[in-house]
Amino acid sequence: MKIMVCLKQVPHQDARLDIDAAGTWIKEDGIKFEINSYDTYALEEALRIKDAGEAEVVVASIGPERVTQALRTALGMGADRAVHVKDAEVQGSDALGIARVLAAIAKAENPDLILMGLMSDDGNFSAVPPMLAELVGVPHTTAALKIERSGGNVTVDREIEGGAHEVQELKVPCLVAVQTGINQVRYASLKGIMAAKKKPLDVKTAADLGLSGKVGAGAARVKVEKLAPPPKGDRAEILKGSTDEVVKGLVGKIKELGLL
Amino acid sequence: MGSILIVAEIQGGKIREASYELASFAQSLAGASGRSVASVVMGASIGALAEEFAKRGGGKVYAAEHAALAQYNAETALVAIKAAVAASGADLILISNTPSGWDVAPRLAAALDAGFVSDCFQIAADGNGLVLKRRVFNGKLDATIRATGEKVVASVQPGAIAPFTGQAAGSVEKLAVSLDPAGQKSRFVGIKQSEAKGVDLTKADIIVSGGRGVGDPAKFPEVIKPLADALGGAMGASRPVVDAGWLPHEYQVGSSGQVVSPKLYIACGISGAIQHLVGMKTSNYIIAINKDPDAPIFEVANLGVVGDLFEVVPALTAAVKTAKGG
Numbered sequence: 001m002k003i004m005v006c007l008k009q010v011p012h013q014d015a016r017l018d019i020d021a022a023g024t025w026i027k028e029d030g031i032k033f034e035i036n037s038y039d040t041y042a043l044e045e046a047l048r049i050k051d052a053g054e055a056e057v058v059v060a061s062i063g064p065e066r067v068t069q070a071l072r073t074a075l076g077m078g079a080d081r082a083v084h085v086k087d088a089e090v091q092g093s094d095a096l097g098i099a100r101v102l103a104a105i106a107k108a109e110n111p112d113l114i115l116m117g118l119m120s121d122d123g124n125f126s127a128v129p130p131m132l133a134e135l136v137g138v139p140h141t142t143a144a145l146k147i148e149r150s151g152g153n154v155t156v157d158r159e160i161e162g163g164a165h166e167v168q169e170l171k172v173p174c175l176v177a178v179q180t181g182i183n184q185v186r187y188a189s190l191k192g193i194m195a196a197k198k199k200p201l202d203v204k205t206a207a208d209l210g211l212s213g214k215v216g217a218g219a220a221r222v223k224v225e226k227l228a229p230p231p232k233g234d235r236a237e238i239l240k241g242s243t244d245e246v247v248k249g250l251v252g253k254i255k256e257l258g259l260l
Numbered sequence: 261m262g263s264i265l266i267v268a269e270i271q272g273g274k275i276r277e278a279s280y281e282l283a284s285f286a287q288s289l290a291g292a293s294g295r296s297v298a299s300v301v302m303g304a305s306i307g308a309l310a311e312e313f314a315k316r317g318g319g320k321v322y323a324a325e326h327a328a329l330a331q332y333n334a335e336t337a338l339v340a341i342k343a344a345v346a347a348s349g350a351d352l353i354l355i356s357n358t359p360s361g362w363d364v365a366p367r368l369a370a371a372l373d374a375g376f377v378s379d380c381f382q383i384a385a386d387g388n389g390l391v392l393k394r395r396v397f398n399g400k401l402d403a404t405i406r407a408t409g410e411k412v413v414a415s416v417q418p419g420a421i422a423p424f425t426g427q428a429a430g431s432v433e434k435l436a437v438s439l440d441p442a443g444q445k446s447r448f449v450g451i452k453q454s455e456a457k458g459v460d461l462t463k464a465d466i467i468v469s470g471g472r473g474v475g476d477p478a479k480f481p482e483v484i485k486p487l488a489d490a491l492g493g494a495m496g497a498s499r500p501v502v503d504a505g506w507l508p509h510e511y512q513v514g515s516s517g518q519v520v521s522p523k524l525y526i527a528c529g530i531s532g533a534i535q536h537l538v539g540m541k542t543s544n545y546i547i548a549i550n551k552d553p554d555a556p557i558f559e560v561a562n563l564g565v566v567g568d569l570f571e572v573v574p575a576l577t578a579a580v581k582t583a584k585g586g
Binding site: 011013017019026094095096099121122123124125126127128129130131132133134135138139140141142143155157158159160161162163164165166167168169170171174180181184221222223224225226227228229230231232234235236237238239243244246247248249250251253254255257259260 | 332333334335358359360362363364365366367369370371373374375376377378379391394395396397398399400401402403404405406407408409412445446447448449450451452453454465466472491499500502503504505509515516517518523524544545546547548553554556558559560561562563564565566567571572575576579580583584
């Protein structure tokens with residue numbers, strides 16, 4: 001069985017979010033990046049299937065040179081091969097553009113299972129997985145909290161409201177977008193990181209995938225015009241001063257509420 | 261200009277409140293541009309619901325009735341929605357960002373080769389298309405997004421607008437959908453209800469919750485729990501804490517955990533992702549302690565402390581104990 005895992009490298013969750021000069025994205029210079037948290041759970045799920053038997057895990061990602069680091073980390077955790085689409089022409093793609101790039105890889109790789117995170121920690125769009133499934137022509141489901149395989153089917157518990165789970169059954173090949181918390185994600189071992197250096201990492205361009213002119217900012221129908229902090233309307237009153245003063249203020253308020 | 265199509269959702273035998281919110285957006289956009297409003301209602305037996313939605317903002321309602329639409333499945337829902345898009349000539353399709361909405365909406369956009377924006381809380385039209393607003397970076401920033409193209413699919417954040425309560429002219433038309441369960445590549449199997457909670461946070465008067473900022477599972481019994489105990493309250497947590505396995509799911513406050521409304525909610529090291537805020541923002545009083553002054557939690561809190569929770573919380577615990585003992 002072959003599993004393709006789509007990864008996105010995103011600004012670290014604790015990174016400073018300063019707006020760039022154009023006012024349309026954040027300043028990426030000097031901040032740390034990491035693998036999108038949702039995608040790490042997808043990779044872990046793939047690696048568990050690999051550990052349980054015969055499966056090849058191919059990781060794919062799109063982005064500039066820095067993305068190499070994310071792919072090396074994934075290889076260090078146990079993925080077998082990586083595909084990196086590194087091309088300025090892809091920059092500025094909207095979700096459908098990104099899905100087209102991943103679909104071209106998926107069509108070449110022909111995986112039995114595509115796994116990825118439900119959404120990204122930066123854009124929070126939650127758009128690419130169902131789009132990719134449509135472009136590849138396979139069934140999909142999202143927010144997976146349990147994935148079981150039997151015969152040619154995958155049975156998925158997906159998170160719905162109120163803590164309930166909805167069970168969907170998909171025929172293989174299929175795509176499953178996972179929710180955080182589906183598993184406990186492993187760390188790359190030192191041995192794994194050493195071994196990762198020898199694993200194949202293919203670099204591709206839009207032209208290699210037959211997508212020249214079909215992706216990137218020019219093809220995008222969805223563009224961020226402005227990025228700004230949310231309006232600060234009814235913000236909390238902030239207590240200032242030393243720890244003692246702040247605590248005095250808090251205790252005073254809790255007393256006022258009649259709870260102390 | 262094409263019409264605006266609302267994808268209505270049935271939950272528990274009723275049209276969801278979120279669908280009436282879509283009707284609010286659709287009716288206001290239609291009023292501004294002279295476009296017509298249409299809807300699709302799908303299910304196994306939906307006659308009365310379709311009639312009701314038509315009268316309450318749904319416009320021309322396409323009733324997609326089929327046994328295979330009784331329960332949500334992306335594949336069958338997509339067939340019905342695509343049929344309604346074709347029948348209505350819609351160029352803007354609105355879907356609620358609910359578990360089924362977020363599952364099918366992007367796939368619909370890809371199938372229609374449409375622009376797609378998810379989880380919007382504001383939608384406006386101008387001469388160059390649509391301008392939509394949504395949160396990014398887990399609620400820390402607002403993005404204003406322009407969507408162009410022949411068709412646009414937008415998923416809308418539930419609760420972003422008041423539901424449509426007026427009366428509007430509407431009608432119902434049966435929509436033929438061709439579904440062959442034998443040819444499907446996926447199917448709905450069932451619903452598993454949540455198990456009884458060992459920790460019922462909904463009954464607590466005071467909840468002290470810890471988030472990712474607590475940083476270490478050992479700090480929950482050392483720092484968070486003592487404050488909860490001192491106040492006679494319960495301990496809660498945000499999703500990242502539960503995902504990391506630091507605390508079991510029964511402590512989780514949020515849209516996928518417990519939705520609480522205590523007299524006092526103290527959020528420690530919780531930045532305030534939307535899914536957490538949904539679960540606690542109706543608390544009577546909210547205190548937030550966080551080192552990041554820009555954390556979205558301060559938007560819903562009444563009182564805040566920008567500082568190190570490891571200094572403030574133990575000091576507060578001690579002060580509460582003194583106040584109770586004294």
